[in-house]
Amino acid sequence: EMPVSDYEAACLPELLPLYYRRLFPFSQYYRWLSYGGGELTKNYFQNREFSFTLKDDIYVRYQSFSNQNELEKEIQKVIPYKIDIGAVYSHRPNQHNTVKSGTFQALEKELVFDIDMTDYDDVRRCCSSADICSKCWTLMTIAIHIIDRALRAEDFGFRHLLWVYSGRRGVHCWVCDEAARKLSVAARSAVAEYLTLVKGGEETVKKVQLSDPVHPFIKESLAVVRRYFVEYALVGQDLMGSRESVDKVLALVPDDILYLLQAENSVQRWEQLNSTIQDKQASSKKSYYTEEEIMLQYCYPRLDVNVSKGVNHLLKSPFSVHPKTGRISVPIDLKELDKFNPFDVPTISLICEELDRPRRAEKEEDKVRESDPDREEQRKVRDYKRTSLGKYVKLFDQFVEEMERSQKGELLKRSDLQKDF
């Protein structure tokens, strides 16, 4: 049984140094951001911008490092409370002041998405603003299913996606394919717009409008939403459970269908609404997508387009700590997506505590070999394996390995095409 470790922001100055020294997976991190480090991505790591938020909210940009060692040393020295990853620039970001004005440019970056629970405040009843609970977390599950599907073979054909829990109230997606990294601002914005169905701010009541023909992408997204709708919206959120809530839903229903509902509970009212819509549809030439529009407005993912658009946009790094909750930004296992529980994500205090626990008897294969040059590395591996962070680092490892395999394959393909005789 896992002891509950209370996290307090005040403990960060003590916990962070330990975390950065013994738990942060620098090796995999470096391998990820080097992207093979071959001809094609020669200075990728060196030209990458990082930004740190230090103690007392001091924010520093344009940090860059020559190699893993430099990165480690610097982080262990300045102990950032938060780490952001930016773009790969034309020159080393930490030398950007020496470069002729106009020539220092952001060249490449992963395509990223940020889905934040606060953007759903108008459609969730259980929580608001920075709060989340197991009920509304389903929205994130739905969002990941839909967006992940679209970004992969279904629509955009990307292969290397890393989904990360942001640490408090949302998720991030890092699309790491070469093609994604090279996308222009216009392309990123086009992708984000393609994925956007919920439009409008405070002033807009009806945020989803569908018309014939319904694009295949929307159909597929609806299929995902339907899987969860009854359980999430009707039961969990009790959408049709109170006068106020019902009124909000009915505000999305066109005048000519509006009907007073008398049924017993949420699910029944919903069914009644639907049968009313169906009856109306049967006797009308116009297409009614009211049911679908309501479902989408309550459940479809809401993206922040500005995060995805900019090549130079900075986004929180995986394995960064969230200062308010103490939770680590860990990768999410898509194979177990529906089981993911943000409240199970380890906090920095938990894993540091786990580090201090007395060691179990060491297994043969865990023994350090005297002549092993990677002693430090091996020790680290044993360290995080002993903590709740272990399984997440393993996920990350698998992700990086798969990319490396793919990169090797690409290189072989390319050299085959350029056979020199």
Next chain:
Amino acid sequence: MVFKCNEEESFPRKCVSCARFIWTCGLAGITVVSRVFWILSTKVTEDCVCGVDTPQHKHASMQFGGRKMKTIESLQTELYGHCLQLYTQPPLENISLVEFEQFAVDRMKLLKTVENLGVTHIKTSEDYSKKLHAEVSSLNFPHRTEVSSALPSEYEKRRKDHISHFILRLAYCQTEDLRRWFIQQEMDLFRHRFNYLVSKSKSDFLHRNNLQYDTINAEEKNSLMEKLINSSYAFSGCTVEEQDFYKVPFQDALDLVRTRKVFLKDGFAYVPHQDIVTIVLNDFRTTLSKALALTARSLPMVQSDERLQPLLNHLSHAYVGQDYSIQKNIGKISLEQIDLLSTKSFPPCMRQLHKAVRDNHHLRHGGRMQYGLFLKGIGLTLDQALQFWRAEFLKGKVDADKFDKAYAYSIRHMFGKEGKRTDYTPYSCMKVILSNPPSQGDHHGCPFRHSDPELLKQKLQSYKISPGGINQVLELVKGMHYQLACQKYFELTHNIEDAGFSLNHPNQYFNESQKLLTGGKEVKRELESPQRALATQVAKALLATPSRSTHASEETMEDLDSFFQEE
């Protein structure tokens, strides 16, 4: 001259061995025009022809010499293998300065027609296509796809198309306004010509231009049938079956992706044949935009050539219609008539200049030129002109002596009685709008272009134009359609629905007005073509008071977007 080489820009450099500009190495005997195009080309080859291989030669322009000449010829044949092209390769050959001018003027005429038709017609309508096609062929540009370039007359047309485009780049790269105009017309022209091609020619074009988009086979199409049908509102089952679908990387079809008007699978957009032109046009616009920016940067070098300088300076202001330099109706107008004529038959620019002369008994140089030449164009004799100006100036502070010495000379000049200037033809609208903007104390220029909209409104009110009419005029001004605004003013003041001509020149305005007012010929009303009717309807809808957004007006709005498309 020493050129600084910026790796991004491929400026030419000085060869360290032969010390000539690398772009001139080996280009002896080629006229300046080709050299000019090569400066502006973004393509570079490796070596200088003098044979020395140093790093500085990296930005050399093309090579000449025996066997390499052949490469050029074969390149050209390649280039002219299709009647349509993307203008990625600049011309490599000699052309004479006479051809230079003729080609430029012809293409100017064509683009002006493209502009005029584009504002008064829906661009996809049959009427638009027919009229534009007629203009293309009458100006001797390539217009028939089945004809092979082996036919000398066809080859000539394609060559003209190629060269004239590049010449106009020189003229239109200079300001943002000009660039925007040029890109818009070239895109519209391209779209028209592409849509005119038969399906096979379209595919041929795509392959020639390395737009290696493959079509999907029947099997794949069947398996995706429903999805393809549902991915765009233009489709039904049969149109999907009938046309080809191309697999285009989604990055090349952003407009369709952004609006979700295309089916995506595994990173590819399945673009129907009818939409492929959008893809090509995007490419065309981006490439042309970059090329124009590059051209603008290189322009100073080109302008330093005295043979080209006067041509280039005037090209973008070139008027390509009647120039009203040969006077008709000489002496048919009496000075006493001018006041009345100015309110009835003068375009606003001349009306305001006339008023300024009467009010101030003076006019500055710019105004004297614009108005003076106009008066010559409507038929005033030299004597009449001298009398007119003298009477007015003397009422001002000018004494007779000064007038005879200074001002009279320049008036005689205008009439070609002094010196041998050929430039003194009455100004066209283009010239008035684009050159010599008025400053404080000036009254020349185009009121629709140069007047503050509020002042313009007041002026129109003082001319007793109806409020509805004033709104129509102001809308056109807002859309930067200055000549159309003037045309609308013509229609309003002459109480007709349709002017029946495309306004290009103040003297044309005058002549058309006189034709209408003095009767003689019955002014034939153009039969309302469906497009005309639609255009009038659409214009009316635009200018009607906006009501609560209904479905109908939303549809109208969509039409209007394409109607008054800027970019």
